[in-house]
Structure formats: C-alpha cells, structure tokens
Amino acid sequence: MELSNDDKQRYSRQIALQQFGETAQQKLLQSKVLVIGAGGLGCPALQYLAAAGVGTIGILDNDTVSLSNLHRQPLYTTADVGLPKAAMASGALLALNPTIKVKAFPVRLDTGNALELIKNYEVIIDGTDNFASRYLINDACVLLKKPLIYGSIYQFEGQVAVFNVVEENNIPSANYRDLFPHQPKENEVPNCSEAGVIGVLPGIIGTMMANECIKLITGIGNSLINKLLIYNTLTNQIFEMDITPKEETLHLIPADEAAFRSTEYSFSCETAHSFEDVGITDFLKLMKEADTVVVDVREVGEKPVITSFKHINIPMSILKTQKPDIPQKNILVFCHAGVRSVDAALFLSNGKNKIYNLKGGIVRYNIH
Amino acid sequence: MPINITAFGQISEFISGTISVDKVNDTDSLRKHLVVQFPSLKDINYAIAVDKKIISVNTLIEENATIALxxxxxxx
Structure with missing residues (x-):
C-alpha cells in the first residue's frame, strides 16, 4: 500500500525516524487494534494510537462519562458527562484523525461476545479496571492467540506488559496467569474505583501501552514480552521483572471456545453496583411489570405483615444458606429498614437479572 | 540473614526496605515468616520475584538476593 501525500505529511515526524520509516507507517495503517475500556488507561492509548495512524481502532466500553472521570480521561469534555464513552471517544478520535476507521462497541464484555469481538482484531489492549475483565480478556486472547497489551494501576504505581505473543517457535509468551494464576477473591485487594489515583499515572501507563502496541505492530525495539514493567510516580523508579511462560498455566485457561463461553468470571465490581435503589412509588410501579417477583427478606414473624401487594418471603438466613433459584428477571427486594435488602440485592445479582431495592425499607412507608 | 525486600502495591503500605529474617533460605519459608511478622499478608495472594525473576515454585534465596513482593x- 502506497502512502498518500496526506499520510506522508500527517505522519512525517515519525516516518522521519530511521527505525520507523514508511514501512512501519504502512504496518500501522493496516493494523487493527481493539481497546477494551475507554477509561484512564484506554483514553491515552486511544489518542496516541489514533494519532499514530493505527488503521482500524475498536473501542469497547459500555459506561458513560462521569464528572469524576475527567481528571484522568482528558479525551472527554465536561459536555460529554452522562454520554456514552464509546461514542464520545470515537467522535474525538475521528476529529483527531479522520483518515482511520473507528468502531464503537457500547457493550459490556462477557464470555458470550468476547471471542467474536476479539477475533476481528490483531492486538488487544486491556484498559479495564477490574479483575474479572482482566482474566476474561487474558483467557480469550490465549485461546485466540492474540497479543495482549496489559496495563494496571494502583495509587502511584503502574504495571505494563505484553502478553501472549506467539513467537517463531509457535509457543506463546507469558500471559497474565503466569504472573497471577488465579483471580483474587472479592475484597482481597482493592478493586475498581475504590482506590484513589492521580490523573497522570494512567496517562503515563496508558501511553506506555500505546508505545508497546506500536512497537509490536511495527516490529521495532524490544517489547515487554515475558517481562513486567513497574513504574512508580513518587520515586520515578522503574523495575523490570522476568516472567516465564509455564505449561501449568495453560491448564488454568478454558480448554476451548465452548468451555470459555461457559466459564464464570466473577464480576465483583459489577456485583457491588448491580442493583438499583428505588423509592416506594417506583417500587409499586415496577412490581406490575412482567417477569417480576417481589421478595420480602425479613425473618418470619416480622411486622408489619404485608398484604397489600403480592410477594414471596425468603428470609435472609434462608437466602444465604439455601441459595434458592429465583427464575424471574426482575427482582424487587425489601426488608424492614433497607439494610438487609441491600445485602440480599448484592447476593441475588448474577449479571443477568435486574434487582431493585426498596430504599430505606418498608418501615418508611405506611404500607401493610 | 538480612533480605532486601521491595514491596509493591498495597503491600508497600506495610513492608519496605531491608528486613532481617532468620532461618529463611527459600521463598516458601519466606512467605511463612512474613505472614507471621505481617498478618495483613494472610489475605493477599502475591507473586514473588527473586532477583527480578517472577517465580512459581519454591526457590532458594541466596545471600544478598533482592526479593520483590x-x-x-x-x-x-
């Protein structure tokens, strides 16, 4: 593919690099990169990859822009608050570089869609913020033999690595499970947005991820293959550790695509936010919808006894020990003061159902 | 023997610098020793690097080795 005059001008400063040149530029223009998570890490990665001329960029994110994102996600503007990230990022990237293709996927990544989405791309960038997604993406990339650019941050520290590059000997390089074989249990380590962060850290790490991506595609320099790079913003120290790919690790990964699709990656983050608090007006309205059940999680004998609407009683003690299967899609939970019902809502949430919690409990309302 | 330990992530909040440990000559015994000295480690499933190599099996710790948690x- 010949570079157009516009391309030669747009990318002139990187083409001018002896190691890069027109050959590397052509490779970038023909490449397809999927960025999963358009947040703190994803934004800078997306911006630099689009600017550098990665020919096709996929953006996967089902979240919307919030005000507290902006200090570390300057791809978005204050006017974007409340709007979908994938679409907003796509618009911003095309404004930056209208000569590339950008596809927005405003969906949540799960085992049902991951393989189909990842299959169409050449390099995958993990800019997610929770362990479930990270293990899911890692395993999908191992199954599909796709290189994965990994980055993660905690407070003032960031990690970068390039996983699962199939080299000449046909043996894949180390993957995330060679570093941390098993997904941490809930509450074992701070997850998602619980920990604070200075905006420049994901900026630096996300940009390093873009750098690794560009090097990998163009074949220049040394990639972080079988290596983990750790950078500390407070001390400016950089550490590099060797990771060895291990045979045993492959046994931790689903054996094939079908096994992957039926693997449960526990989204502890999602669980923490996967119910909605509602007031009594909405509560009474929602219970009339199809495929809906109302669950009283108070213990037997608690008052007031509710007779004004249809419901079932599954005391919290039974719920947690017997784990009854509730087939309905919409589950409305309530208790006396709205504390136990939050626990129940979290417990019942499985990512497929929709849970509503009566905020403040039944005691707040004059209902019997 | 004194072991030079560099801790990362949340572990750096309670372990830093050189730690003196007795009767520790491999990574398994180091783990056991550390969890007694720092009970917070009990719930953390951390990786260990010996001289900048992430290890997956019990590994000998030579004198002056650098350990990363x-x-x-x-x-x-």
Missing part, C-alpha cells in the same frame, strides 16, 4: 491490582 507483588500483589495483583486491577485499577484502570
């Missing part, structure tokens, strides 16, 4: 973190 790496807990997983997932922020983005």
């Amino acid at each position: 790496l807990p997983p973190f997932s922020g983005g």
Whole structure:
C-alpha cells in the first residue's frame, strides 16, 4: 500500500525516524487494534494510537462519562458527562484523525461476545479496571492467540506488559496467569474505583501501552514480552521483572471456545453496583411489570405483615444458606429498614437479572 | 540473614526496605515468616520475584538476593 501525500505529511515526524520509516507507517495503517475500556488507561492509548495512524481502532466500553472521570480521561469534555464513552471517544478520535476507521462497541464484555469481538482484531489492549475483565480478556486472547497489551494501576504505581505473543517457535509468551494464576477473591485487594489515583499515572501507563502496541505492530525495539514493567510516580523508579511462560498455566485457561463461553468470571465490581435503589412509588410501579417477583427478606414473624401487594418471603438466613433459584428477571427486594435488602440485592445479582431495592425499607412507608 | 525486600502495591503500605529474617533460605519459608511478622499478608495472594525473576515454585534465596513482593491490582 502506497502512502498518500496526506499520510506522508500527517505522519512525517515519525516516518522521519530511521527505525520507523514508511514501512512501519504502512504496518500501522493496516493494523487493527481493539481497546477494551475507554477509561484512564484506554483514553491515552486511544489518542496516541489514533494519532499514530493505527488503521482500524475498536473501542469497547459500555459506561458513560462521569464528572469524576475527567481528571484522568482528558479525551472527554465536561459536555460529554452522562454520554456514552464509546461514542464520545470515537467522535474525538475521528476529529483527531479522520483518515482511520473507528468502531464503537457500547457493550459490556462477557464470555458470550468476547471471542467474536476479539477475533476481528490483531492486538488487544486491556484498559479495564477490574479483575474479572482482566482474566476474561487474558483467557480469550490465549485461546485466540492474540497479543495482549496489559496495563494496571494502583495509587502511584503502574504495571505494563505484553502478553501472549506467539513467537517463531509457535509457543506463546507469558500471559497474565503466569504472573497471577488465579483471580483474587472479592475484597482481597482493592478493586475498581475504590482506590484513589492521580490523573497522570494512567496517562503515563496508558501511553506506555500505546508505545508497546506500536512497537509490536511495527516490529521495532524490544517489547515487554515475558517481562513486567513497574513504574512508580513518587520515586520515578522503574523495575523490570522476568516472567516465564509455564505449561501449568495453560491448564488454568478454558480448554476451548465452548468451555470459555461457559466459564464464570466473577464480576465483583459489577456485583457491588448491580442493583438499583428505588423509592416506594417506583417500587409499586415496577412490581406490575412482567417477569417480576417481589421478595420480602425479613425473618418470619416480622411486622408489619404485608398484604397489600403480592410477594414471596425468603428470609435472609434462608437466602444465604439455601441459595434458592429465583427464575424471574426482575427482582424487587425489601426488608424492614433497607439494610438487609441491600445485602440480599448484592447476593441475588448474577449479571443477568435486574434487582431493585426498596430504599430505606418498608418501615418508611405506611404500607401493610 | 538480612533480605532486601521491595514491596509493591498495597503491600508497600506495610513492608519496605531491608528486613532481617532468620532461618529463611527459600521463598516458601519466606512467605511463612512474613505472614507471621505481617498478618495483613494472610489475605493477599502475591507473586514473588527473586532477583527480578517472577517465580512459581519454591526457590532458594541466596545471600544478598533482592526479593520483590507483588500483589495483583486491577485499577484502570
């Protein structure tokens, strides 16, 4: 593919690099990169990859822009608050570089869609913020033999690595499970947005991820293959550790695509936010919808006894020990003061159902 | 013997610098020793690097070795 005059001008400063040149530029223009998570890490990665001329960029994110994102996600503007990230990022990237293709996927990544989405791309960038997604993406990339650019941050520290590059000997390089074989249990380590962060850290790490991506595609320099790079913003120290790919690790990964699709990656983050608090007006309205059940999680004998609407009683003690299967899609939970019902809502949430919690409990309302 | 330990992530909040440990000559015994000295480690499934190599099996710790303790973190 010949570079157009516009391309030669747009990318002139990187083409001018002896190691890069027109050959590397052509490779970038023909490449397809999927960025999963358009947040703190994803934004800078997306911006630099689009600017550098990665020919096709996929953006996967089902979240919307919030005000507290902006200090570390300057791809978005204050006017974007409340709007979908994938679409907003796509618009911003095309404004930056209208000569590339950008596809927005405003969906949540799960085992049902991951393989189909990842299959169409050449390099995958993990800019997610929770362990479930990270293990899911890692395993999908191992199954599909796709290189994965990994980055993660905690407070003032960031990690970068390039996983699962199939080299000449046909043996894949180390993957995330060679570093941390098993997904941490809930509450074992701070997850998602619980920990604070200075905006420049994901900026630096996300940009390093873009750098690794560009090097990998163009074949220049040394990639972080079988290596983990750790950078500390407070001390400016950089550490590099060797990771060895291990045979045993492959046994931790689903054996094939079908096994992957039926693997449960526990989204502890999602669980923490996967119910909605509602007031009594909405509560009474929602219970009339199809495929809906109302669950009283108070213990037997608690008052007031509710007779004004249809419901079932599954005391919290039974719920947690017997784990009854509730087939309905919409589950409305309530208790006396709205504390136990939050626990129940979290417990019942499985990512497929929709849970509503009566905020403040039944005691707040004059209902019997 | 004194062991030079670099802790990362949340572990760096309670372990830093050189720690003196007795009767520790491999990574398994180091783990056992550390969890007694720092009970917070009990719930953290961390990786260990010996001289900048992430290890997956019990590994001898030579004198003057540099040990890194790496807990997983997932922020983005």
